[in-house]
Amino acid sequence: MERIENHPILEFHKGQKVTFSFEGRLMEGFEGEPIAAALHANGIKVLHKSANKGRARGFFCAIGNCSSCLMRVNGVPNVRVCIEPLRKDMLVERQQGRELPAVTQDPVDVGGEE
């Protein structure tokens, strides 16, 4: 896994270089790219463990649809890292299966007819 330096057609518009932590390891990525892309560029392909058998799971759909890449980010579980943008100083960890969020957020009152 590496970053493409010279591409015959494309130019890549990167955000600022930032550091983040993956399970205690300091890594570099570009702000705004999906967390999964930054992990890939750092050689991390195992993103998640399956709920029952703990099988390794990786990046599959890249559109936030398949749940293969759910990770814990800044303590929040079930983040779809294939679409979640990387920010400076993020703490990224693997999780097994799905986890309940620490605090359940109530839905905002949508009100009735105006």
Next chain:
Amino acid sequence: MKHTEIAVVGGGPAGLSAALTAAAHGAGVVLIERDEALGGQLVKQTHKFFGSEKQRAGTRGVVIAEELTALVQEAANIDVWLDSTALGYYQDGVLMVERKEGVIGLKPKALVVAAGAFERTLLFPNNDLPGIYGAGAVQTLMNVHGVVPGKRVIMIGAGNIGLIVSYQLLQAGVEVAAIVEASPRIGGFAVHASKVRRAGVPIYTSHTVKKAYGKEILEGACIWQLDDKWQPVPGTEKYLQADVMCMAVGLSPLVELLRQAGCAMKFVPELGGYVPITDEHGRTSVPRVYVAGDSGGVEEASSAMITGQLAGLSAANGLGHVKDYDSLHKEIESQLQALRSGPAGQKILRGLAKLRAKGDVTSA
């Protein structure tokens, strides 16, 4: 509660086109996209499109995405909601949308669903190993984010996506070990197949995956031949070493919202699986709910733009905004006919005929 005339769910080629067409006729539109940017899967399509000038042939998908996005942003009567996920559409006409600030109720007078499609995979042992990706996902990783998925790739599927992504992998400096295709023939255009063949990539037709190998990450796969009844032939196994496998084995329509909204559905293999029953005006069985793009049957980006225009026009017409609907509708129909004149289009037309024939309706 927020109100609008037309809510469009999905900011890909179909949704962008639906929003632009409806807005051009004076309708107020809220365009809802779950990603942080518009463009959908156009943003990773670095190849030039086919079709005619009207469908922007010769232009790269990524450029079309930029152009349509700019038009949407300029339109005064389109309100773009990014990072917003439509959760459900209810009998009182309320669409629930999850946004950063919480869940919001939006009450549109008409709803256009252009949610797109998702990538399929195949069944074989270890098909869940990291290193096995949807081919479209690899396109995104590589063409949008500039990260290669690995060093050596096995591509499954020799349709246009399999061939194009193989070529794009080569452009990015990644080795393609082989393209493996279950059918006896290459499904994609000859122009794409010859490009990868010239680069020395073998294409194994009548072959499929027997098993993938790897401890925690893909290390290789065994492929084997299929006979004329699509049964594997023992003794024909070949082991290919690779750290990446791309699945380019088709897409299924994303129809959850349509199904939940109560639209009558039908299973039509030619259209990619379960699809809502529609008429030639993009209307579903639920009043004022329209469908556009791959959600109504998996095709490709050019026809997604046209079916988007159709749904946008039809929804605006339903609200009394369109003066010359019949002639505009005819013009769109003729563009669709032209796009569907090839062999791939014949399959879509067969699918649409099945979809609109009586019977086999799965109620929601």
